[in-house]
Amino acid sequence: MKILDCSRDQDAIAQAASAVGHGELVVLPTDTVYGVGADAFSPTAVDKLLTAKGRGRDKPSPVLVASVADAEKLTTHVPDVARALMDEFWPGALTIILPAREEIGWDLGETGGTVALRMPDNPIALDLLATAGPMAVSSANLTAQHPAATVAQARQQLGEKVSLYLDGGECGGGEPSTIVIVGEQLTIVRRGAIPDSEIARFGMLAQ
Template sequence: MARVWDISSDPDGAIDAAAAAVADGRCIVLPTDTVYGIGADATNAAAVQGLLDAKERGRDMPPPVLIAEVGMLRALTDEVSEDLLALADAFWPGALTVVVTAHPHLRMDLGDRGATIAVRVPDHDFTRALLRATGPLAVSSANVSGRPAATTVEQAREQLGKRVKVYLDGGPAADAVPSTIVDLTGEPRILREGRISRDELGRVVPALAPADPDPTAAEPTDTEPTDTEPTDAEPTDAGPAAAEG
């Protein structure tokens, strides 16, 4: 039976219960600095598959990995570039998810991620304390794919029910704007602009700055079709490496 823990009244008990569930290969729901996330042991392939099953999501959208400290990056990738360190220094902990080339010997089956992994350090004290107890967690938004991401633990329970062993209640999400996703596996590029803007990123990594407008480009008319991004029913599932928010 799923258990709900109030992290404000018993943070130590909540961490112990969640860490035990993670060690047992079960899924948990946890608060983050964006929306609520569903998490599982990132090193346990069966647990990660359980997370994908709980969300009714395929392996083509692997979850990102949350870590407690920037120093844990070197366990996940051996390509810690100057751009990566600069972004981490500027925006971590915070709402920035970075896609990097995974360490060639990394033992994480997160789905069909190819040679990449998406990583974030959340700006949430309790969640980082939990991550120190559990190690890296595969985390995605706490919802069934195609439905709105949960901003309260009650919304997460309504969607995920008994598929989750422990629910950690941190109150309503402070800001439901999802994380920004940046791909650093080649030329730096933004996969999704979320809470951190392109302008902010560009001040740290110039390659991510907005392109200068072409003064010779014609303005589109009302009858001229323009390129638009499709609206995603689940905004936290955007990009080749999905984000929890």
């Protein structure tokens, strides 16, 4: 296990990307809370992630991306309303669930053929994602425990299960992202940092 201070370790991102490429788990800061991530395209790494959190396959991990273009490569279609949400809230605390490309051959858990995508508003996270590629990322805490706002809190919960921790200081958000399914209506499946009223500006909310 290694902890790297991103303000002092100039090769921290390169080391983290290398760890991801070798199928290891990495803790990273985001704009909401600290996350624990793995190579989204490695079923073994994703399984390691779910196991580390004590999470079942019925709760698949979202995928973080460095850009809208990266998100477009992972979904079969980006509806106009989804693109409008991305334009307004990305990078930021909104996770959008869209149909996944089957030909990718990944295994994020029981997704029902969808993928939950988010572009975080954090320079460390974006640098890592741009270097390592899209990552399956979940909050860096054990299931049912409080999300980590600092790398120390993440380490306390996940310990040696994680190969490398990126210390980017305290996360300012503290509240997880809002998760929305984009369909004929907008379905909020988890309330978070972006309130319902903001989402409702872009379409009718399912009751």
